[in-house]
Amino acid sequence: MRSGQLRFYALCYPEDVKITRHTRQRQAVLDVLRQTRTHPDAAWIFQEVRTVVPNVSLGTVYRALDALAREGVITTIERAGERARYDYKHTDHHHVVCRSCGAIFDVDCAAPPPLTSAQLPAGFRLTEVVLEFHGVCASCHEDAQN
Amino acid sequence: MRSGQLRFYALCYPEDVKITRHTRQRQAVLDVLRQTRTHPDAAWIFQEVRTVVPNVSLGTVYRALDALAREGVITTIERAGERARYDYKHTDHHHVVCRSCGAIFDVDCAAPPPLTSAQLPAGFRLTEVVLEFHGVCASCHEDAQN
DNA sequence: TTATGTGCAAAACGTTTGCTTCCTA
DNA sequence: TAGGAAGCAAACGTTTTGCACATAA
Numbered sequence: 001m002r003s004g005q006l007r008f009y010a011l012c013y014p015e016d017v018k019i020t021r022h023t024r025q026r027q028a029v030l031d032v033l034r035q036t037r038t039h040p041d042a043a044w045i046f047q048e049v050r051t052v053v054p055n056v057s058l059g060t061v062y063r064a065l066d067a068l069a070r071e072g073v074i075t076t077i078e079r080a081g082e083r084a085r086y087d088y089k090h091t092d093h094h095h096v097v098c099r100s101c102g103a104i105f106d107v108d109c110a111a112p113p114p115l116t117s118a119q120l121p122a123g124f125r126l127t128e129v130v131l132e133f134h135g136v137c138a139s140c141h142e143d144a145q146n
Numbered sequence: 147m148r149s150g151q152l153r154f155y156a157l158c159y160p161e162d163v164k165i166t167r168h169t170r171q172r173q174a175v176l177d178v179l180r181q182t183r184t185h186p187d188a189a190w191i192f193q194e195v196r197t198v199v200p201n202v203s204l205g206t207v208y209r210a211l212d213a214l215a216r217e218g219v220i221t222t223i224e225r226a227g228e229r230a231r232y233d234y235k236h237t238d239h240h241h242v243v244c245r246s247c248g249a250i251f252d253v254d255c256a257a258p259p260p261l262t263s264a265q266l267p268a269g270f271r272l273t274e275v276v277l278e279f280h281g282v283c284a285s286c287h288e289d290a291q292n
Numbered sequence: 293t294t295a296t297g298t299g300c301a302a303a304a305c306g307t308t309t310g311c312t313t314c315c316t317a
Numbered sequence: 318t319a320g321g322a323a324g325c326a327a328a329c330g331t332t333t334t335g336c337a338c339a340t341a342a
Binding site: 168187188208229230 | 330340
């Protein structure tokens with residue numbers, strides 16, 4: 001890491017991650033995600049990336065997000081009828097999701113998966129544990145009372 | 147409960163659940179879900195419900211599923227680019243999801259949420275903890291080796 | 293009686309994909 | 318220079334919605 005900013009994002013990938021090609025577009029998508037904690041959706045990321053790569057296309061953003069998610073660098077947060085939201089794994093944390101307004105809060109807790117490998121189906125190769133806390137945030141149930 | 151089959155699904159709802167109206171369609175959707183452990187999608191449920199209510203519409207099925215999910219009677223399992231899948235909460239359990247073929251396995255474990263209320267955002271009202279184990283099932287990584 | 297649910301079909305929506313061109317390695 | 322990635326736009330398929338009618342309470 002030379003200048004406080006990673007030159008190649010591959011450098012922060014786990015060993016077994018295969019990046020076949022490094023492009024400005026993918027770098028920009030990753031940079032945008034690393035510079036926010038707001039769990040943005042694809043449209044917002046697209047808009048941000050455009051300030052760096054003006055004629056990037058939304059399809060490219062989706063392909064980059066898909067690649068990054070497969071590589072385990074980012075997390076995808078999905079809810080019924082809502083746009084998917086993306087999150088760079090800054091730290092080991094989980095999400096608190098308001099089902100009313102969609103707000104997402106981080107919870108820093110390196111909770112070990114409460115599951116032994118013996119409980120998994122035979123031969124299942126675990127890659128990620130999704131732990132989300134759903135409910136209604138304070139401002140939403142205040143609103144509901146008005 | 148008269149005949150081993152609930153007459154009104156409202157009977158098995160938590161106290162605070164408000165069902166405004168009981169209809170054959172909603173009953174049928176719930177019955178279908180209670181009679182399977184396969185985590186079906188809306189299309190499959192629709193098809194099943196049609197054997198009971200022949201001219202039910204897909205829109206109605208979606209509306210029923212939405213209502214049941216809001217009421218906390220069923221769980222929705224969502225993955226990017228895949229159809230949502232629905233699950234009646236037979237017992238307290240969590241899901242193991244194969245990211246390759248989409249297979250969903252149940253894991254019976256009443257794991258308490260590894261989070262104290264103090265860790266939640268102030269005033270957040272927790273309604274559900276989503277705990278999913280993602281990875282690749284045995285037959286999928288066998289396939290990958292062929 | 294009346295508000296809520298349904299059926300139908302069209303629309304909406306986020307996301308994916310095909311194809312050609314570009315460009316990284 | 319070869320194959321992965323981008324750009325564009327069209328397609329996709331699930332889910333949602335508007336409206337008129339039906340129905341549970």
